[in-house]
Amino acid sequence: xxxxxxxxxxxxxxxxxxxxxLLIDKLLKNDERRRRxxxxxxxxxxxxxxxxxxxxxxxxxxxxxxxxxxxxxxxxPGMTNLELQTLLLSSIRExxxxxxxxxxxxxxxxxxxxxxxxxxxxxLVNTCAVQCNxxxxxxxxAERIIQVxxxxxxxxxxxAIEKLKNEVRTLFAx
Numbered sequence: 001x002x003x004x005x006x007x008x009x010x011x012x013x014x015x016x017x018x019x020x021x022l023l024i025d026k027l028l029k030n031d032e033r034r035r036r037x038x039x040x041x042x043x044x045x046x047x048x049x050x051x052x053x054x055x056x057x058x059x060x061x062x063x064x065x066x067x068x069x070x071x072x073x074x075x076x077p078g079m080t081n082l083e084l085q086t087l088l089l090s091s092i093r094e095x096x097x098x099x100x101x102x103x104x105x106x107x108x109x110x111x112x113x114x115x116x117x118x119x120x121x122x123x124l125v126n127t128c129a130v131q132c133n134x135x136x137x138x139x140x141x142a143e144r145i146i147q148v149x150x151x152x153x154x155x156x157x158x159x160a161i162e163k164l165k166n167e168v169r170t171l172f173a174x
Contacts (some may be wrong), residue, residue, distance in 0.1 A: 007067050047105075048172075054105035055168050058114055061095050062164075065121055067149040071142045082139035086130040088145075092121050110167050113160040120156040124148060 128144040
């Protein structure tokens, strides 16, 4: 056999081999993409309700720590400014600390809005408390906090709630 006869046999075999390899490779890649898509779809069906609950919980915390509602639920007759300040700070920290794990399900930007709201509430209570006599009736501190909070154009709490809502709308195209 001369070299031309060998090439006549080998070249078609190489072409068939390369074609088969390319087709099988493409088939395997498509199958892998399909499996990844299915896995992603299954993960979404599991994580979406969890993420929605996280957004709901964070919104609820922000609503519950609204000074108007928080003061109504915290102030007791005969309480002093110092006692009210202590209870308010404790309530705010407790509400936020119970929901620290929710940061896993929201964006970093959203979580920063949430943390800023907490910090601003703590600062509001402390700033107003400094302006009051610690031994006076808690109604004075309560009134000052509500007044300062009410005079704010857009509170960090409102901004955080708006950010949560916008993120949910964006994620779920609502």
